[in-house]
Each structure stands twice: as C-alpha cells, then as structure tokens.
Amino acid sequence: MSVVAAPDRGTAEGDRGGSGHSAGHVLVVFESGRRGAAALRAGAELAEAGRELSVVTLAPQAKPLRCCGGGGAGPYNCAVRAQADEELGEARDLLGARLKPAMLTVLVGHPDPPLVAWVGEHAFDIVLVPSRRLALRGGRGFSG
Secondary structure, X not given: OEEEEOOOOOOHHHHOOOOOOOOOEEEEEOOOOHHHHHXXXXXXXXXXXXXXXXXXXXXXXXXXXOOOOOXXXXXXXXXXXXXXXXXHHHHHHHHOOOOOOOEEEEEEEOOOOOHHHHHHHHOOOEEEEOOOOXXXXXXXXXXX
C-alpha cells in the first residue's frame, strides 16, 4: 500500500480542539487482490481511529470508434464499469457491517478517470493506493 497524498492540515488532536474540522478524510483507491485489500485494511484502521473513510474504484474507458458500426468500445466500456462495480461491492464486503464508508464511488473517465482532480475536489487528507512493485527485465521484483 502506498500513501499518495497527505497534505499538512494539522493533526487530528489539533483539529479536535474546537476548530470544527473533522479528524481527516481518507480515500482508498481499491482494486481486487492482496494489495487492494491491504490498502483497504489500512484505510479501515484510520477510520476506526476517527477519520472519515471513502472508497473509489476506477473504470478507465476507451473512446468510441467513429469508423465501426458494430460493437466498438461500448461492450468493452460496459465490461470495465461492471468490473469496477464488482470491486466496489467486494470492498464493501471486506469492510463489513462494522464500518460504513462515507462514500463508495466508481470513477469513470476517457481514457483514464480524473483521479487527481477528484481527490482535490473532495479535499481528502490521505489517499491510499495498492502498491506496485518495480520490475526489472525478466519480471523480477526490485529489491533494495
């Protein structure tokens, strides 16, 4: 799991001192698999400590083809959105009944969802994303 953004907006303790701000808003960018589950667990721990939790899945969309009358990008885009919806359901199931996120969202975009702009619009304090390993030639993970 990687922390993408953690702007300096004061500490949770400082915010409790009557400033009217919440302890912070955490976003987890979720995807199926071990790494997505690890990011979600980290977000859940922060939520249990008093932060507001939101979860987003991404649905990058292909641009419609002008030249082809049949099929085109439509079926692909529908399948990608359906998978993102399923991932959001998986995240909800992993969180269980004890923890209700403030927001569960599928972010759609052509060709990529506008995640950075969306994060800015919602003023998240911390963004957690599934980690990626650096791969060298031959697919071996980077160590060191």
